[in-house]
Amino acid sequence: MDTFATLPEFFETEISESVQSRTDLLSSFCELGPPDLCHVIKASGRKEIGSYHTVSGVDASSSATLATYITSLSYELEQNPAWFSGKGQYKIKSGMYCCFNAFSRMDLRVEVYIPGSVQTYMVNPRGERFATNPEMWQETYLSAVLRAIMYSDDANYKLAGYRKLDPVPTMEDEVRFLLAAENLFFKGWQLGSDPEIQVATVVHNHLSAGILKYFGDSGRYEQAVNLFEKLWAREPDVSALVSKAYLGMNQEVKAVQIMHRALQENPHNYVLLHVQADFLRSKGQLEWAIKLAKQAVDCAPSEYVTWARLADYYVDAGEWAAALFTLNSCPMFTYNDRDLHRLPQAARTHFPIRKLAAQSKLLNEESANDNKVDPALLRLPAPALRGTFANAYGILTKLASKIGWDVLLKCRSEVFVMEEEYRTQTTEKENNQFAAPSEPQQAASSRENGELSLDPIGKKDGKNKTSDHWLSFTQKRLCERWLDNLFMVLYEDLRVYTIWRAELAHYRSQSIPIHKSATDWEILGELSLRLHHVDEACDAFLQCVTQKFSPRAYQRLLEHCTEVGNIEQSLSMAMYLTAYNYRWYADCIFPGTIAKHIFQIIREEGLGKVSNTLISMNPSPAMLNLMQRYFAYAQEFRIEGSNM
Incomplete structure (x- = not known):
């Protein structure tokens, strides 16, 4: 055969x-x-x-x-x-x-x-x-x-x-992609949208998201601006995409002018309100950003993203109770899995190792011990969250990272009616003292939410501090069951994280080596990231990759090294991932995580410096060959910094 x-x-x-x-x-x-x-x-x-x-x-x-x-x-x-x-x-x-x-x-x-x-x-x-x-051919091509x-x-x-394979391998192919995107742009809503969007629109769909991802990941927003400006003449709502693209180009004055003009024409465009609010938040103007986010909720109260964005702003502004109150009001949607073709069981498979991947000398075999996992880590429920629930959990963990579990529970009891409180209709304040996080009390379950006011809960001057006041029973709301569940998910994450850090501190104080499998370290790294402990996450991922080849750990390390501007470490992580991807038949240079981060370094440091750094690392000839494909792509598509 x-x-x-x-x-x-x-x-x-x-x-x-x-x-x-x-x-x-x-x-x-x-x-x-x-x-x-x-x-x-x-x-x-x-x-x-x-x-x-x-x-x-x-x-x-x-x-x-x-x-x-x-x-x-x-x-x-x-x-x-x-x-x-x-x-x-x-x-x-x-x-x-x-x-x-x-x-x-x-x-x-x-x-x-x-x-x-x-x-x-x-x-x-x-x-x-x-x-x-x-027409069908063009639709199929763009799909x-x-x-x-x-x-x-x-x-x-x-x-x-x-x-x-590369979907857009040459500049000529990019012209064809842009032409097809322009011709079919107003049918883009038929493709659906991200799971956080309930109703796909002309600006919220997989086509517009794909255009922004393709040009955004390479930092080449000029082509996106040219496309969106032509479409803006036919549909005013596209102004939100034009503004995003100009902000991506760092042309803030032009973007603000467009937002001002477009909002005068249509003040109910919630996507444009979000673009403007994000811009204001980036400038530290949280009070104005919150006002715009409230307007966006009024414009699209049935969309998850409007409530979630407002809750996120409240977290940044230190309005803890208002953040919880708003998060509780988010309309949640059932997550649908991505389209996958569930193929029949194969009689046999053939996965040959490609020559350059083998010659890269960066791939190694896993041992059986590498994949042994602590059952407590496998039982963590957070990795199973998807769609709006995963996004809401991210906001909740962000809040917990800012104020701590104790204050979060106090804030929770301030905003929501607890089960005991619901039965007795009292406003007792509970003490929550623990070494590891104490388990949260379940909120009441005959559930009829009252109307929500978007003004911060408590003092009228907007300075909403948990310790300043307590709401009366009649002012509180019932906590949605899904948010109850997220608190329990957070409790499990914090419990396991606390035990791990205490164990690690003990072993280090006694100068005793700690033994965990590579998979354990990988899960602990993801746990730390969820809880916004970046340094601890990086330590765990480094422990993981010293024991086995872990694409996920290498990707997380690549993201971190690029963020902190460590060129050599970024290239090292990129080489491991490139060898792995090439071994598993990924001939695609762009789009992809590796190219995105390499192009970011090229924009910041220049191609010459990045290329020389790679050569100084003395990679194998096969690995150098694979990595230089990114540099050739950067020059072909004129990535910023490719001429430096």
Whole structure:
């Protein structure tokens, strides 16, 4: 059985079962859709086998480009000397490329017969076939590019055997991407939006988010400004995107002028209000930012993001009770998983190690001990939070990091009716003294929230300090059950964190080495990050990577090293991640976390300095080859600092 020398491959039990499975699941895809599927049938004499792999970044602008991708696999197969038996070599007989059109909710499919013909058609969720047209091709092309952009860093898409290519490999391709984005921009709401947005709009959807991510991660907002300004002439709400792009370019005066003009024309644009409020917060004008955030709540009271943004501002302003009160009012949405194609169980798989990845000398094998985990760490509920609940938990942990668990509980009892208080209708103030965090009391559960005033709770002058006053029973609100649950999640995080730090302090005071598995350290690092203990998180991640190769730990360290401006350490982390990604078939330079951070360093320090630093680190020739692809991309796309 011949296999591809450098490509992942899943072998089918029954020929074409992966394609049939995809057809059966088409109706379940509700947003951008799953990665593309490339299926081939190989033959040797009368014997046929079916295999496939998932892929993103392939040019889906025409049947010719997709057919070319399939035929390129034939050349790959010819270079592979592997044999299943001595009777003959397998050759590709036919292939099918499946690419989901997220606008029409249909699958575009290109069938190639070698040698022979090419057939192209669309398939709907009922399995019916339709002819293609230029509009469908453009929709499919843009859908494919957006998946490659939006899924580049998505933890849900850390799939085995998922090949990633550059969706926009040249400046000419970028022009085509911008043209397609312009033509289909006002259909972008059909693609859905981030899980924190209840209703996708012309400015809140995966298309607008993809454009901002693509140009924002490379610091090249000029192209985004040009696109959005053309669209602004057709739709006033696009002014929010124009303002964001100008702020990304550090053209604050221009951005403020646009916001002023646009808000005069439409004072109810909550997205624009948020852009202006974020700008004011960045300038330390929290009082004004809060006023704008309140207006945004009035404009879109059913959206989670308006309430969450206001709660976040209250945390920054030290309005603890108001922050809790506002957070409790957030409308929460059920999280829907990303679109994934659940493929049938493969008969066998083939994941070859690519030559440059092996020659990088940075990859190592894991031992069984590396993956042993403390059961208490596995039971932590916070990592399972998704969507609005994960976002709200982030606000709650931010509040806890500023005031501590004791004060948070006092503030909680001040704002919400506790269970005992609800039964007795008294306003007793409870003492919460503990070594480790004490477990919070459950709030009352016959639940009918009263009307919410957006003014800070307590003193009319807005100086809302927990110790200054206590609300009477009639002024309090019932705590939503989901927020009750988040307090319990926070309690578990703090309990485990407190025990770990106490244990670590004890061992260090006795000069005793502490023994934990690499996976334990990785989980403790994530726990520390959730609780906003950055230094402790970095220490844990460093402990993790000394024991095993951990992509997540290396990524967290890359983010931190870039943030603090440590060029050499950033490049070191980037090399480990690049070797890992290349080993697992990621040929994509950009978009992606590694390129984003390397480009940030290039903008700040200049390409010459970054390149010389890398060379001074004396990496292997293979690793240097892989890393220099980022520098070539920076020069090709004229990343700021690439000429320095």
